[in-house]
Amino acid sequence: MAHRQFGIAVIGSGRMGSIRAGLASQHPAVNFLAVSDKLEEKARKLATDVKANRVSTNNDEIIDMDEVGAVIVSTSEPEHCEPAVRALEQGKSVLVEKPMALSTEDCDKMLNAAERGGASIHIGYSLRFNRHYLVGRDQARAGKLGRIVTCVGRLYNTRGTALAILKRSEEATFIQDALTYMVDLFGWYLSDATPVEIVARKHGIVYRDMGYDADEAASAIITYSNGAIVNIALGYALPINYPTHGRLIRAEILGEKGVLLFDDDHKQAIGYSEDGMNHAYVGHSMEMSFLTSNASGNWALGKYWGPLGDETRAWLDYLSTGVPCPNATGTDGRRTVQVTRAIEHAAATGETVNFPGSNA
Numbered sequence: 001m002a003h004r005q006f007g008i009a010v011i012g013s014g015r016m017g018s019i020r021a022g023l024a025s026q027h028p029a030v031n032f033l034a035v036s037d038k039l040e041e042k043a044r045k046l047a048t049d050v051k052a053n054r055v056s057t058n059n060d061e062i063i064d065m066d067e068v069g070a071v072i073v074s075t076s077e078p079e080h081c082e083p084a085v086r087a088l089e090q091g092k093s094v095l096v097e098k099p100m101a102l103s104t105e106d107c108d109k110m111l112n113a114a115e116r117g118g119a120s121i122h123i124g125y126s127l128r129f130n131r132h133y134l135v136g137r138d139q140a141r142a143g144k145l146g147r148i149v150t151c152v153g154r155l156y157n158t159r160g161t162a163l164a165i166l167k168r169s170e171e172a173t174f175i176q177d178a179l180t181y182m183v184d185l186f187g188w189y190l191s192d193a194t195p196v197e198i199v200a201r202k203h204g205i206v207y208r209d210m211g212y213d214a215d216e217a218a219s220a221i222i223t224y225s226n227g228a229i230v231n232i233a234l235g236y237a238l239p240i241n242y243p244t245h246g247r248l249i250r251a252e253i254l255g256e257k258g259v260l261l262f263d264d265d266h267k268q269a270i271g272y273s274e275d276g277m278n279h280a281y282v283g284h285s286m287e288m289s290f291l292t293s294n295a296s297g298n299w300a301l302g303k304y305w306g307p308l309g310d311e312t313r314a315w316l317d318y319l320s321t322g323v324p325c326p327n328a329t330g331t332d333g334r335r336t337v338q339v340t341r342a343i344e345h346a347a348a349t350g351e352t353v354n355f356p357g358s359n360a
Helices: 017-025 040-050 059-063 083-088 104-117 131-141 159-168 174-189 307-322 330-349
Strands: 006-009 030-036 054-056 068-073 093-097 119-125 146-159 196-205 218-224 229-238 250-255 261-266 270-278 283-289 297-298 303-304
Touching: 006 059, 006 307, 017 040, 017 068, 017 093, 017 131, 017 303, 017 307, 030 040, 030 059, 030 270, 040 054, 059 068, 059 083, 059 283, 068 083, 083 104, 093 104, 093 196, 093 307, 104 119, 104 330, 119 330, 131 174, 131 250, 131 261, 146 159, 146 174, 159 174, 159 229, 174 218, 174 229, 174 250, 174 330, 196 330, 218 330, 303 307
Parallel strands: 006 030, 006 068, 030 054, 068 093, 093 119, 146 229
Antiparallel strands: 146 250, 196 218, 218 229, 250 261, 270 283, 297 303
16 A cells, blocks of 8 residues: 655644644654744744744745645634635645634635645544444444434533633634534434434523623534434533533434444543642643543643544545545535534524425
8 A cells, every 4th residue: 555745734833733733743644744823932832842844923834835735724713714725725635623614605615625726625523533433433334223313412511611712712602612513423423314404592691691602501403304303402511620621422323223322421530639630621620530531632651542633643544545534524514514503593593494405
């Protein structure tokens, strides 16, 4: 099997960009690494940490480099489109953090750029790369469930994580930033069907009392073209010191011949220290923590372990070998943005949203 080598540019040197850059620096197919951030101090620190070949505060500068063959876009959500389009138009494949964008218009710009440039675009939905969801998807594809009848899921997280999201980008709601994972997951399992109708409600107290225009609770029912019903709910207001480092999920998929039950509450591995257990996402420590609850994974013994690591390596392997990867595609990403925006609209207005072609 042929193995191609290439250079990577990482746009955005925050938490996600830093992890992705670290993973790229350790991958055998990556022979050049450039990083950028609008804040020079952040960019230079990351460049030093990962021994990058080039550092800049100008995204375009590193995207345009001849040594760069693919680009990772890890900026804040409203800034995904511009660097992705620039890279794709040059024929450079892109991995962009979820959500793909905050509007379907920006998604379309990226998809059109990918078509013009003949490049691929994938979206960072790392939840797919928890091993049980991969195995479950494989079982579903093998027909073990039969036709899927219904999916039920809920996602919880803490106020500390929520405030980090709101401070990063008030435009990215919890529906778009968090519930989007459930939309992608169940959409992946129902890839042979399309959403036709959405009903949703939302409610908020905690963050509105803090001055944010944000709702910590939301529920949606999505009906698919094959009749399957997806019921998903969000609760983003667990106490700030609740001992999780990330999202807590329950997901259930019922088919005519079988069922998949996923418990992602992460209570199977617990750590406790009088010195405190450092939170992997928010800058505080807790005496007790669910050790493996950080959604993306953890650095341990010099390497990154977990869903984000597996997702990034799968994408880099795909670029190097051409072997297909289970990463969310640009088409998947656009569909998920369309659905989450419809959930937002239905929840805000109380209206039922019907998708084109639903005959509703």
